[in-house]
Amino acid sequence: MLTTPVQSPEEAAGNATFDALLWALSRPGMARTLPEPSDSPIIDALIDRECKVHCNDPLLVPQILRSGANQIDIVGADHVFLAVLDDIAALDDVAKGSDLYPDDGATVVLQVTLDRGPRVQLSGPGVDGTLALRIGGLPAGFWQRRAALSRYPMGFDLFLRDGAQVVGIPRSTKVEVL
Amino acid sequence: MSLKSLTKPWQPMSYGFLDASAKRELRRKMLKSVAVPGCQMPYASREVPMARGWGTGGLQVSLTLLNPQLRVKVIDQGADDSVNAASIRRFLALVSGAPVTLDTLGADLIQSRHRIPEEIMREDQILVLQVPNPEPLRSVQPNMSIARQMHADADYGRMWLQLYEQIVRSGRVMQGAGYPSLVNGRHVMTPSPIPRWDVPKLNMAKHLTILSAGREKRIFAVPPYTRVKPLVFDDVPYRVEDHGGLTCSRSTAKGFFMNEIPQVDGSSTYEVSDSSYGVKTIQKRDGDAVQFGETWYNDGEMTQ
Structure with a gap:
């Protein structure tokens, strides 16, 4: 008879991180908590040698190298980790997928300040009616540029992280700046 | 980088049966399928100790989500005690130590074949549906490359034609299970072979639904509060099965499927x-x- 395997700490962290990410993306605008306040649990949960990653945070680079992922330029990357986003022109290069394969659109992880900054209103799948929240730390014109670049079902999906809190904004969400 | 840092201690089996890289791939695809509701995402369906077509797609999703705190319920055509449901439930508990339940209210994760429970699911619950054929266009377009192009173009004319022909021939829509439904106003999906009775339950539901086809290697999802509209003509209303007036001979429950x-x-x-x-x-x-x-x-x- 088989014995039940025991969940290792890494496995438990990966599972908890994915649970937070899945629910963050399913309920856009509602913050979930990651096991630790950094991008590294996200990398552990999602990234391996099948991924093409762009990361401009030098502190995360060793971990991405260890995962075996290809480190490439922002063009063509399927996961993009931006510790600082000064210029919204970077969004133009993020992979948006195609109508045939919307899943080729990138997952973009950004650092923001939640509960401060401009108010935005979300609507779309996962939002019960509308939801307003404050998202700070993004360059001016970010949401307008995102809307201009996304032609559903093409687009990219955002995870906005503030400490251990993460908010998901999938491409299906309509974001209005209030 | 040392050899030790690249290896892990020996284990007889990975937690939750699937290895870490299989789980990461499923996680990435599940996130994408939630981001584009109703759109079929290809994924590398792994081998599991169960024949393809017996719920391997749903099983892989459940194995990825499982942890020792997650309470699992498994249904097969509404029943908790059929062979398929019982063996999947036992397997999930065996490889993860997750507690199991038969009660819809007590479950965190419900893996189901061809039914959605009668009790309304909560915002924190996940429904995993096993899908034998994920392609709603297959009956009108057997070439899956062309069908993908039709999804990309939102070209669902043939789907409507098929429903129209059924009405002309038979006086009503003959599609009994897996009624094609428009998700978020963009992608037509098959809601897996659930009866027509269950399709309205997906519209603006509170729970997250993940549909996974292991044999066909596709995964798609319906996030909470998402529009799911069965394809119907304006002048021919959607009809569920006439079970509203029936009474259960064993339990005297009335008005259910x-x-x-x-x-x-x-x-x-x-x-x-x-x-x-x-x-x-x-x-x-x-x-x-x-x-x-x-x-x-x-x-x-x-x-x-």
Whole structure:
């Protein structure tokens, strides 16, 4: 008879991180908590040698190298980790997928300040009616540029992280700046 | 980088059966499928100790989500006690140590074949549906490359034509299970072979639904609060099965989806398809303290 395997700490962290990410993306605008306040649990949960990653945070680079992922330029990357986003022109290069394969659109992880900054209103799948929240730390014109670049079902999906809190904004969400 | 940092201690089996890289791939695809509701995402369906077509897609999703705190319920055509449901439930518990339940209210994760429970699911629950054929266009376009192009173009004319032809030939839509439905106003999906009775439950539901086809290697999802509209013509309303007036012969539950049981004399009796709901109704009749949740249908009528 088989014995039940025991969940290792890494496995438990990966599972908890994915649970937070899945629910963050399913309920856009509602913050979930990651096991630790950094991008590294996200990398552990999602990234391996099948991924093409762009990361401009030098502190995360060793971990991405260890995962075996290809480190490439922002063009063509399927996961993009931006510790600082000064210029919204970077969004133009993020992979948006195609109508045939919307899943080729990138997952973009950004650092923001939640509960401060401009108010935005979300609507779309996962939002019960509308939801307003404050998202700070993004360059001016970010949401307008995102809307201009996304032609559903093409687009990219955002995870906005503030400490251990993460908010998901999938491409299906309509974001209005209030 | 040392050899030690690249290896992990020996284990007889990975937690939750799937290895870490299989889980990461499923996680990435599940996130994408939530981001584009109803759109079929290809994924590398792994081998699991079960034949393809017996719920391997749903099983892989459940194995990825499992942890020792997640309470699991498995249903097969509404029943918790059929062979498929019982063996999947036992396997999930064996490889993860997750607690199991038969009660819809007590479950965190519900893996289901061809039914959605009668009690309304909560915002924190996940429904995993096993899908035999994920492509709603297959009956009108057997070439899957062309079908993908049709999804990309939102070209669903043939789907409408098929429904129209059924109405012309038979006077009504003959599609019994897996009724094609438009998700978020963009992608037509098959809601897996759930009866027409269950399709309205997905519209603006509170729970997250993940549909996974292991044999066909596709995964798609319906996030909470997402529009799911069965394809219907303006002048031919959507009709669910006429089960609203039926009473369960064993539990006396009334107004739910029923299994028809043919009798020797040619007549039929009925029993409620959601076995856990039937059992709870019997327990209540026997005077046990049981908790019922709100149901999607009341007296055979959809409540919303």
